[in-house]
Amino acid sequence: MRVLGVDPGLTRCGLGVVEGGGGRVVRAVAVDVVRTPPEAEVADRLVAVADTVEAWIAEHRPDVVAVERVFAQHNVRTVMGTAQVGGVVALVAGRAGLPVAFHTPSEVKAAVTGSGRAGKEQVTAMVTRVLALAEAPRPADAADALALAVCHCWRAPMIARMAEAEARAAEATKRHRARLKAAQKAAAPTPAVPKAGR
Amino acid sequence: MRVLGVDPGLTRCGLGVVEGGGGRVVRAVAVDVVRTPPEAEVADRLVAVADTVEAWIAEHRPDVVAVERVFAQHNVRTVMGTAQVGGVVALVAGRAGLPVAFHTPSEVKAAVTGSGRAGKEQVTAMVTRVLALAEAPRPADAADALALAVCHCWRAPMIARMAEAEARAAEATKRHRARLKAAQKAAAPTPAVPKAGR
Numbered sequence: 001m002r003v004l005g006v007d008p009g010l011t012r013c014g015l016g017v018v019e020g021g022g023g024r025v026v027r028a029v030a031v032d033v034v035r036t037p038p039e040a041e042v043a044d045r046l047v048a049v050a051d052t053v054e055a056w057i058a059e060h061r062p063d064v065v066a067v068e069r070v071f072a073q074h075n076v077r078t079v080m081g082t083a084q085v086g087g088v089v090a091l092v093a094g095r096a097g098l099p100v101a102f103h104t105p106s107e108v109k110a111a112v113t114g115s116g117r118a119g120k121e122q123v124t125a126m127v128t129r130v131l132a133l134a135e136a137p138r139p140a141d142a143a144d145a146l147a148l149a150v151c152h153c154w155r156a157p158m159i160a161r162m163a164e165a166e167a168r169a170a171e172a173t174k175r176h177r178a179r180l181k182a183a184q185k186a187a188a189p190t191p192a193v194p195k196a197g198r
Numbered sequence: 199m200r201v202l203g204v205d206p207g208l209t210r211c212g213l214g215v216v217e218g219g220g221g222r223v224v225r226a227v228a229v230d231v232v233r234t235p236p237e238a239e240v241a242d243r244l245v246a247v248a249d250t251v252e253a254w255i256a257e258h259r260p261d262v263v264a265v266e267r268v269f270a271q272h273n274v275r276t277v278m279g280t281a282q283v284g285g286v287v288a289l290v291a292g293r294a295g296l297p298v299a300f301h302t303p304s305e306v307k308a309a310v311t312g313s314g315r316a317g318k319e320q321v322t323a324m325v326t327r328v329l330a331l332a333e334a335p336r337p338a339d340a341a342d343a344l345a346l347a348v349c350h351c352w353r354a355p356m357i358a359r360m361a362e363a364e365a366r367a368a369e370a371t372k373r374h375r376a377r378l379k380a381a382q383k384a385a386a387p388t389p390a391v392p393k394a395g396r
Contacts, residue, residue, distance in 0.1 A: 042300070043292030050289050070278055080268055080281050087282025088289045091248050094241030102240070 001156065002029070004062035004093075005149030006053065007141045008070070008085035011038055013049050014145030017060045018131070020153030028131040030060055031142050042081070046088050053092045065093035066152035068144070069102035101159075103151050108144070111151035123147050199354065200227065202260035202291075203347030204251065205339045206268070206283035209236055211247050212343030215258045216329070218351030226329040228258055229340050240279070244286050251290045263291035264350035266342070267300035299357075301349050306342070309349035321345050 001022075007014035013036075017029035034052045036045035057065075067090060070083045093100045106116035112126045124143040128136045130150060137143045199220075205212035211234075215227035232250045234243035255263075265288060268281045288298045304314035310324045322341040326334045328348060335341045 041292075041298065043288040043296075043298040046285055046289040047292040050293075080284075083278050083281030084285025084288065086278075087244055087285040090241040090282065091244040091286045091289070094239075094245040095248075100239070100241040 001064065001153060002060065002062045003064055003066050003149040003152045004053075004056060004060060005066045005145040005147070005152065006086075006089050007068050007144040007148060008082050008089055009141060010036060010042070010045050010049075010081040010085055012139060012141045013052075013085055014139075014141030014143075015053070015056055016137075016142065016145035016147075016149050017056070017062060018146060018149035018153060020150075020156075022157065024130075024154070026130060026150050026153050028133060028146060030056070031137050031146055033139060033142050033145075042084070046084060049085055050088050050092050053089055054096070057092070057096050057098065062098065064099050064101060064152065064156075065089065066101045066103060066148045067093075068108070068148055069104045071104070101152055101156070103148060103155065107155070108147050108151040111154050112147045120144075199262065199351060200258065200260045201262055201264050201347040201350045202251075202254060202258060203264045203343040203345070203350065204284075204287045205266050205342035205346060206280050206287055207339060208234060208240070208243050208247075208279040208283055210337060210339045211250075211283055212337075212339030212341075213251070213254055214335075214340065214343035214345075214347050215254070215260060216344060216347035216351060218348075220355070222328075222352070224328060224348050224351050226331060226344060228254070229335050229344055231337060231340050231343075240282070244282060247283055248286050248290050251287055252294070255290070255294050255296065260296065262297050262299060262350065262354075263287065264299045264301060264346045265291075266306070266346055267302045269302070299350055299354070301346060301353065305353070306345050306349040309352050310345045318342075 002017065002019050005014075005016045005018065013034040014031075015034065016031040019027045019029055034049055036048045067086050070079060070086055090100045103111075109118040109123055110116040112118075112130070113122050115122075118126075120140045120143075124136050124140060127133075127143050127146045127150065131146060137146060200215065200217050203212075203214045203216065211232040212229075213232065214229040217225045217227055232247055234246045265284050268277060268284055291298045301309075307316040307321055308314040310316075310328070311320050313320075318338045318341075322334050322338060325331075325341050325344045325348065329344060335344060
């Protein structure tokens with residue numbers, strides 16, 4: 001499975017492509033950061049990011065795009081720009097027919113370092129190690145994009161198994177309820193005249 | 199000037215086209231709401247909104263797209279979806295070569311009703327009146343999209359004048375500083391040997 005990880009942002013947007021084989025072994029294919037000038041119009045900055053993501057999808061042919069799920073916890077102005085970029089990336093992926101998976105920052109940190117509260121340096125260190133890179137990817141947005149892609153490679157089978165288990169459980173509940181209803185019907189004969197209001 | 203106003207949202211996205219002639223007279227050209235099912239994938243919902251906005255730009259040929267500027271004050275989950283749609287709309291407009299203007303909800307309310315704290319009903323009532331509509335546009339997202347477009351028609355000349363005044367002021371400051379520097383240079387002769395580190 002080939003994953004394009006995107007750490008969305010207007011000033012710096014991290015892009016990282018990782019190839020996973022089902023187990024824990026992951027390989028880095030490409031990594032970079034798209035920068036757009038803060039003095040430019042928002043629409044032009046979004047176009048620049050969208051164009052780059054489209055070019056990466058065409059070049060690296062990922063099977064899925066993993067995007068950081070944004071929370072409005074920090075600077076509101078930054079968060080809104082980040083959410084706008086996240087929306088644009090999801091649109092570009094959707095138009096390319098690719099599934100889009102959102103992971104929260106703590107899910108990414110937990111997947112890569114074992115702790116959902118790990119710092120930026122720790123995430124960069126672990127990404128460098130698990131991908132066996134010659135040097136640490138810089139800036140942090142590049143490392144974060146790779147971490148997102150690694151996170152998706154490792155979480156995807158678990159997410160799929162959970163979805164399957166949930167579907168099975170829902171099916172079992174449905175069957176159980178149907179049996180219960182049939183048993184109740186068989187035990188208590190229906191009154192000849194139904195009660196009012198039922 | 200023809201304006202496409204967009205009240206961004208994933209579940210309901212309001213679209214309204216208004217034609218303004220420079221004065222206070224405005225005319226409604228089209229209004230509608232794009233709905234996407236909450237159970238669908240976010241990427242698919244964004245694609246549906248983007249497709250519709252593209253179709254509206256092609257059909258109604260606006261000169262500018264006015265989008266509501268989102269703030270993270272209410273429900274965080276909703277706000278993130280709204281910001282994602284706002285980003286997608288700005289991208290579509292940017293790719294169509296159209297300028298994008300963002301107005302805050304209170305700017306829109308103040309422009310249309312005279313009060314930045316006006317309620318939804320008041321905004322709808324004023325939009326219905328200033329556009330001389332036979333009936334009030336429903337749902338509120340449709341009325342809000344028209345209000346955004348009207349707001350842009352009325353604020354655009356003022357925004358342009360302010361930008362011009364600011365540019366003139368910056369130019370005057372620059373000229374003044376240059377004159378001051380020249381005067382200082384003329385008054386104090388340059389030393390024969392420049393100081394170290396300058």
